[in-house]
Amino acid sequence: MKVIVFLSIVLTSPISFGQNSMSLAVLKYSGGGDYYANPTALPNLIKFCNNSLSTKINEDVPYVEVGSKDLFLYPFIHMTGHGNVVFSKTESENLRNYLEAGGFIHIDDNYGMDDFIRVELKKVFPNQELIELPNSHPIFKQRFKLDGLPKIHEHDGERAQAFGLFLEGRLVCLYTFESDLSDGWEDQSVHNDPNEKRQEALQMGANIISYAFNN
Numbered sequence: 001m002k003v004i005v006f007l008s009i010v011l012t013s014p015i016s017f018g019q020n021s022m023s024l025a026v027l028k029y030s031g032g033g034d035y036y037a038n039p040t041a042l043p044n045l046i047k048f049c050n051n052s053l054s055t056k057i058n059e060d061v062p063y064v065e066v067g068s069k070d071l072f073l074y075p076f077i078h079m080t081g082h083g084n085v086v087f088s089k090t091e092s093e094n095l096r097n098y099l100e101a102g103g104f105i106h107i108d109d110n111y112g113m114d115d116f117i118r119v120e121l122k123k124v125f126p127n128q129e130l131i132e133l134p135n136s137h138p139i140f141k142q143r144f145k146l147d148g149l150p151k152i153h154e155h156d157g158e159r160a161q162a163f164g165l166f167l168e169g170r171l172v173c174l175y176t177f178e179s180d181l182s183d184g185w186e187d188q189s190v191h192n193d194p195n196e197k198r199q200e201a202l203q204m205g206a207n208i209i210s211y212a213f214n215n
Contacts (some may be wrong), residue, residue, distance in 0.1 A: 023058040027079040027105070028065045031086030035079070036063070037110050041185035042078050045205040048185075053143060053206055067091035071098045076212050077105045080182050082112035085120050092123040099124075099165075099172040104212040107175045108182040111155050117175070121165065130163035130175060137162075139174070142210040144203035152193065152201050153180035171215070174208060181205065 026042055028035050042061045049055045064070050064077070067090050071077065077098075087095065099105065107117060121130070133139065135148035139162070151160040158178045165173035183191055184201020193201075 021056045021058050023060070023062070023074055024076045024078065025062050025064040025071075025074040027077050028063040029079070029081075029085050029087065029091075031084035031116065033081040033083040033085050033113065033116070034110075035081050037080050037082060038182045038186050040187045040190065041080070041182040044187065045182075045185045045202060045209070048202045049206050049209050053210060055209070057209075065091075067094050069094075071095070072101065072103070075103060076209065077103065078182070079105060079107045080110045080113075082110045083116070085113060085116040087120045087123050089123070092120070096124045100167060103172070105173050106208055106212075107173065108179070109175070109177045110180065110182065111153075114177060121173070121175075125165060128165050128167075130165060133162045133164050133174075138215065139171070139207055139211040140204075142207040144207055146200070146204060146207065149176060149179050150181070150184070150197070150200035150204055151179055152184040152197050153191070155180075171211075 024042060024046065026035065043059055046055075046057045046059050046061070050057055050059075064074060066087060071094060095105070107113075109117065118130070140146045140148055149160040149162040155178065160179035161177045162179075163175040163177065164171045165175075181201050181204060184193055184198050185205055188195070188198060
C-alpha cells in the first residue's frame with residue numbers, strides 16, 4: 001500500500017525532469033504474443049529524452065509481469081507485440097490498481113495485436129471505451145509540435161490513430177494503432193527507416209513521456 005500511495009503522489013504532481021533518476025519498464029504478458037519485440041526501442045527513446053528533454057531516466061529497461069507487485073515501482077510502462085495477449089483476472093485487477101494509483105501505460109500495436117488488446121482492456125476497465133485523441137490533443141503539442149500520430153510503417157493502408165482510456169479526466173492508457181511507433185525508436189539498422197521517420201517517432205515518444213509525467 002505504501003508503494004501505491006507513493007506512485008500516486010509522483011504522477012499527480014508535475015515532475016522536474018532534472019530530478020533524480022527514475023526507471024521505466026516493458027510489460028511482460030501471457031498469451032503467446034511477443035512482448036519482447038523491439039528490444040532497442042525504449043532504451044533508445046530514453047536516451048533521446050535524456051538528451052532532448054534533460055530527463056534523468058535510467059537507460060536499463062526491465063521487463064515486468066502484468067500481475068507482479070513490481071509493476072508499482074515504475075511510473076511508466078510500455079507494451080508492444082504482434083499477436084495474442086491474455087490477462088488473467090488477477091492480472092487485470094493488478095493493472096487496474098496500478099493505473100488507478102497513478103500509473104501510465106503506453107501500448108503500441110506492432111501489427112497484429114489490435115484484436116486481442118481491445119478485449120483484454122475491457123477486462124481491466126469493463127465500463128470504459130477507448131476514445132480517439134484528436135490531433136489537437138496536448139500530447140501532440142509538448143516539446144515537439146506534431147500534427148498528430150506519425151505513421152512509421154505501412155501495413156493495411158489505414159491512418160495512424162491514437163486512442164486513450166481516461167480515469168476522472170486523466171489519460172492513463174495511450175494506445176497507438178497503425179503507426180508502428182516503437183519500430184521508429186529501434187536501432188536504425190533494424191528497419192532501415194529514414195532518419196526523418198525515426199526523428200518523428202522519437203519526438204512523439206518524447207511527447208508521450210513528457211505528457212505522462214506532467215499532466
